[in-house]
Amino acid sequence: MSSPAERRGSWVADHLAEMVSPAVRALAETPRFPLFPPDAVPFGGGLPDPDTLPHAGLAEASVRVLRDEYRMALQYGGIPGYSKLRDWVVKWTQRDEELPLTADNVALQSGSAHGLHNVCEAFLGPGDVALVEAPTYPGALRTIRSRMAEIVSIPTDGGGIVTPALEEAITEREAGGRRPKLLYTIPQFHNPAGTTMLRKRREELLEICRRHHVLIVEDDAYGDLRFGGDPVPSLLTLSRGDGVLRLGTFSKIIAAGLRAGWTIGPRDLIDTLNRTRFDNGGSPFVQRIIAAYIDSGALEPHVEVMCRVYGEKCAAMLAALDRHCAPYASWTRPDGGFFIWLTLREGIDVRDVARFAAQEKVAFFPGPMFFANGDGSCHLRLAFSFVALDLIEEGVRRLARALARAAGEP
Numbered sequence: 001m002s003s004p005a006e007r008r009g010s011w012v013a014d015h016l017a018e019m020v021s022p023a024v025r026a027l028a029e030t031p032r033f034p035l036f037p038p039d040a041v042p043f044g045g046g047l048p049d050p051d052t053l054p055h056a057g058l059a060e061a062s063v064r065v066l067r068d069e070y071r072m073a074l075q076y077g078g079i080p081g082y083s084k085l086r087d088w089v090v091k092w093t094q095r096d097e098e099l100p101l102t103a104d105n106v107a108l109q110s111g112s113a114h115g116l117h118n119v120c121e122a123f124l125g126p127g128d129v130a131l132v133e134a135p136t137y138p139g140a141l142r143t144i145r146s147r148m149a150e151i152v153s154i155p156t157d158g159g160g161i162v163t164p165a166l167e168e169a170i171t172e173r174e175a176g177g178r179r180p181k182l183l184y185t186i187p188q189f190h191n192p193a194g195t196t197m198l199r200k201r202r203e204e205l206l207e208i209c210r211r212h213h214v215l216i217v218e219d220d221a222y223g224d225l226r227f228g229g230d231p232v233p234s235l236l237t238l239s240r241g242d243g244v245l246r247l248g249t250f251s252k253i254i255a256a257g258l259r260a261g262w263t264i265g266p267r268d269l270i271d272t273l274n275r276t277r278f279d280n281g282g283s284p285f286v287q288r289i290i291a292a293y294i295d296s297g298a299l300e301p302h303v304e305v306m307c308r309v310y311g312e313k314c315a316a317m318l319a320a321l322d323r324h325c326a327p328y329a330s331w332t333r334p335d336g337g338f339f340i341w342l343t344l345r346e347g348i349d350v351r352d353v354a355r356f357a358a359q360e361k362v363a364f365f366p367g368p369m370f371f372a373n374g375d376g377s378c379h380l381r382l383a384f385s386f387v388a389l390d391l392i393e394e395g396v397r398r399l400a401r402a403l404a405r406a407a408g409e410p
């Protein structure tokens with residue numbers, strides 16, 4: 001293979017832009033990640049805490065699987081995935097929610113990102129309308145765009161999606177002859193907003209979507225990482241399993257490198273997802289390692305540790321923000337998850353903040369990444385999940401300096 005430099009001038013390099021699919025061309029609209037220096041304090045990516053990764057427990061589980069189950073673990077495993085792990089997903093979902101579910105209501109995928117991809121490839125095509133929250137997870141925007149679907153953004157506030165605006169957007173599209181097909185929502189410990197949708201809003205949302213036949217995709221990537229507040233029933237539970245697909249993941253409760261997650265919901269929808277996959281299924285090896293790790297009894301105590309760690313980091317970041325950033329912004333106070341969402345004081349633009357933050361060496365994700373239409377210049381997202389606890393104060397001090405400079409202070 002030639003190097004990129006040698007390929008320059010080759011017919012492939014010269015014609016790549018025309019060769020790629022329209023979906024890849026559509027992705028060019030996705031905002032780019034900002035460039036911060038590599039030694040910046042890392043408040044950017046929503047990566048799990050590296051010190052909590054359960055490497056020893058996973059090493060033991062891997063050895064057990066290779067010793068006792070290698071014939072199945074190292075063979076093709078089928079599309080829906082390892083039935084014992086699907087049984088566990090059902091039990092985990094039913095811990096505090098009574099729902100009539102079996103392993104047939106579950107499909108295992110390569111992370112919830114893949115789950116969402118699977119849902120979108122099954123239900124969205126060119127020109128279809130998908131509803132998302134504003135702001136929302138940029139990975140969802142990319143996935144929906146890759147289906148050449150139209151994205152309609154619904155405003156949110158501290159209590160989640162604004163339901164009258166949801167109904168209005170649906171009715172408006174219906175009047176134009178294009179009924180929205182699905183709504184993608186993150187009701188619990190939202191990425192990026194850190195908020196939790198109020199129960200009343202969840203009930204209203206379900207009622208609106210039921211009436212207008214809009215499929216709800218409930219992304220619950222962070223739901224198990226609670227360090228405050230009271231639980232609110234999930235959309236899947238409140239719907240009694242009708243019209244909702246819930247995405248879950250092992251990325252945040254065990255390790256993102258496993259690339260394993262699930263979709264749980266009505267059986268006919270799960271069957272549709274399975275029929276739409278052409279990837280020969282997820283890794284039976286990884287799925288069995290996860291099952292063996294869970295079997296060892298390690299998961300619950302591990303999740304407790306993570307909730308404590310993330311709770312401490314979040315509290316440290318909130319306290320530092322209170323100390324240093326109050327003149328320049330306000331922010332959310334999450335009960336779980338990885339993120340705090342800042343709203344900048346009028347007159348401060350996040351692009352200026354990013355420029356100065358790069359000089360001050362503190363990284364974050366600017367608001368426009370989380371909006372389909374590039375809005376969000378008065379917002380930024382801070383992740384407290386990855387950064388070391390003892391770096392948070394210094395990082396927020398640097399952010400305060402960047403905010404002051406963006407506000408025109410000397």
Ligand SMILES: Cc1ncc(COP(=O)(O)O)c(C=O)c1O
Nearest residue numbers: 111112113137191221249251261
């Ligand atoms: C809201 C949300 N959904 C899905 C994902 C994808 O996670 P994974 O594919 O690792 O399960 C992420 C990752 O950060 C996320 O924040």
